[in-house]
Amino acid sequence: MNPAKTLAEKDLEYIWHPCSQMKDYETLPPIVIDHGKGVYLYGEDGKEYIDIVSSWWCNLLGHCNPEINAGIKEQLDRLEHVIFANFTHEGAIRLCEQLTEMIPKGLTKFNFSDNGSAAVECALKMAFQYQYQTGHPERTRFLCLSEGYHGETVGALSVGTLDLYAKLYRPMLIDTVRVPAPDCYRCAYGECRDSCQCQCFEQAEKAFEQYAKEACAMIVEPLLQGSAGMRIYPPLYLQKLRRLCDEYGVLLIADEIATGFGRTGKLFACDHADISPDILCLSKGLTGGYLPMAITVTTDRIYQAFYADYNEGKAFLHSHTYSGNPLGCAAALAVQNIFRQQPILKNAEQRTRYLNRRLSEALEEHPNVGEIRHIGLIHAMELVQNKQTKQPFDPKERMGYQIYQKALDEGLLLRPLGNVLYFNPPLVITEEEIDKAVDRCVTAINQVL
Numbered sequence: 001m002n003p004a005k006t007l008a009e010k011d012l013e014y015i016w017h018p019c020s021q022m023k024d025y026e027t028l029p030p031i032v033i034d035h036g037k038g039v040y041l042y043g044e045d046g047k048e049y050i051d052i053v054s055s056w057w058c059n060l061l062g063h064c065n066p067e068i069n070a071g072i073k074e075q076l077d078r079l080e081h082v083i084f085a086n087f088t089h090e091g092a093i094r095l096c097e098q099l100t101e102m103i104p105k106g107l108t109k110f111n112f113s114d115n116g117s118a119a120v121e122c123a124l125k126m127a128f129q130y131q132y133q134t135g136h137p138e139r140t141r142f143l144c145l146s147e148g149y150h151g152e153t154v155g156a157l158s159v160g161t162l163d164l165y166a167k168l169y170r171p172m173l174i175d176t177v178r179v180p181a182p183d184c185y186r187c188a189y190g191e192c193r194d195s196c197q198c199q200c201f202e203q204a205e206k207a208f209e210q211y212a213k214e215a216c217a218m219i220v221e222p223l224l225q226g227s228a229g230m231r232i233y234p235p236l237y238l239q240k241l242r243r244l245c246d247e248y249g250v251l252l253i254a255d256e257i258a259t260g261f262g263r264t265g266k267l268f269a270c271d272h273a274d275i276s277p278d279i280l281c282l283s284k285g286l287t288g289g290y291l292p293m294a295i296t297v298t299t300d301r302i303y304q305a306f307y308a309d310y311n312e313g314k315a316f317l318h319s320h321t322y323s324g325n326p327l328g329c330a331a332a333l334a335v336q337n338i339f340r341q342q343p344i345l346k347n348a349e350q351r352t353r354y355l356n357r358r359l360s361e362a363l364e365e366h367p368n369v370g371e372i373r374h375i376g377l378i379h380a381m382e383l384v385q386n387k388q389t390k391q392p393f394d395p396k397e398r399m400g401y402q403i404y405q406k407a408l409d410e411g412l413l414l415r416p417l418g419n420v421l422y423f424n425p426p427l428v429i430t431e432e433e434i435d436k437a438v439d440r441c442v443t444a445i446n447q448v449l
């Protein structure tokens with residue numbers, strides 16, 4: 001190893017970064033972060049970045065949050081990990097107890113894993129096996145929404161429908177039924193998100209009529225299709241879907257990995273529609289963005305379908321080495337305590353109004369900002385070539401990526417989704433920090449467009 005090399009140069013010698021064309025790093029080398037505090041990250045050179053994307057949506061309550069730090073440190077000197085089959089520990093038990101009060105009603109059984117994709121895989125297998133063990137071995141397929149994203153492992157990728165991530169791998173994937181998702185910005189029915197009756201739901205009805213008999217479950221990202229470009233659809237759609245699933249005996253899996261823990265203005269996106277799924281996937285915000293942990297939560301009804309004498313062969317033989325990791329549980333418990341003791345949602349609601357006003361004032365009239373949409377603190381700006389026709393930019397121009405680069409110069413981590421720029425900040429962001437972030441964002445946009 002050559003000691004004269006910078007850390008960034010050494011990084012490129014060894015590291016294959018996620019979701020990256022590594023050749024891009026020739027012009028935009030990896031940024032070495034030394035430490036973080038609240039919404040800020042600091043480079044080794046001391047440069048400040050506002051983490052407006054919550055480091056891939058997981059940082060919920062700021063970097064190096066003193067209370068979460070303390071929770072993990074305390075656990076660290078007690079127990080770092082223990083096999084979770086037949087063994088347990090206080091942190092996991094207390095966490096489930098607390099989560100039960102927080103998550104949608106009726107979800108009482110918690111199956112731990114260590115990342116979002118794993119939580120989705122677990123949900124799919126659970127749904128499949130549930131149907132099998134309750135007299136429906138013919139129900140083998142999954143329904144999902146177009147433009148959905150549920151992670152990168154083979155099962156999760158199969159129920160995801162973003163061609164960008166999945167198309168190449170199609171021959172490896174399981175066959176699913178795709179229901180065309182609501183597309184509120186470019187609504188084919190000429191309706192508007194805030195007032196429509198979800199006419200587009202007829203697409204789901206059609207798909208259920210044709211395929212529901214062979215389907216064990218439908219999986220959705222409730223209200224917000226994050227990776228698709230922060231596409232937002234009305235709660236009514238979710239209510240209709242809950243009813244339709246019940247009607248056809250199809251389980252509803254809510255992937256709240258991105259939307260959970262206050263991101264959408266309520267604790268969970270399902271709360272907007274006042275529904276409970278049969279299976280709920282949690283991850284990203286669960287540990288405040290500290291440690292990789294995920295939970296697949298389900299109902300007692302589903303749990304009971306697996307509960308039998310061992311030799312009946314009904315057990316859910318699904319496991320991950322790091323299931324229920326005590327450090328992760330300690331971080332998640334600290335997050336729970338913060339939610340209990342501090343008015344996190346109320347503050348986030350005020351900040352939402354403020355951010356909404358600031359972004360609207362700054363960018364609503366911009367000729368290339370087609371729509372500014374938001375749910376909770378999550379705000380997305382869809383960049384278009386033509387605002388009247390909503391014609392998108394050619395993806396090859398990489399407008400979003402160009403703005404991302406400029407924003408980094410300005411001290412804002414604004415990693416886009418294609419040509420959709422978005423803010424999804426830690427819920428504890430202040431008005432002053434919002435001001436700075438909006439100013440930096442506008443400067444970056446104006447430099448490129």
Ligand SMILES: *Cc1c(COP(=O)(O)O)cnc(C)c1O
Nearest residue numbers: 115116117149150151255257258
């Ligand atoms: C991030 C995400 C996942 C995947 O989680 P990983 O921890 O990255 O595997 C699944 N579903 C949704 C909705 C997500 O946002």
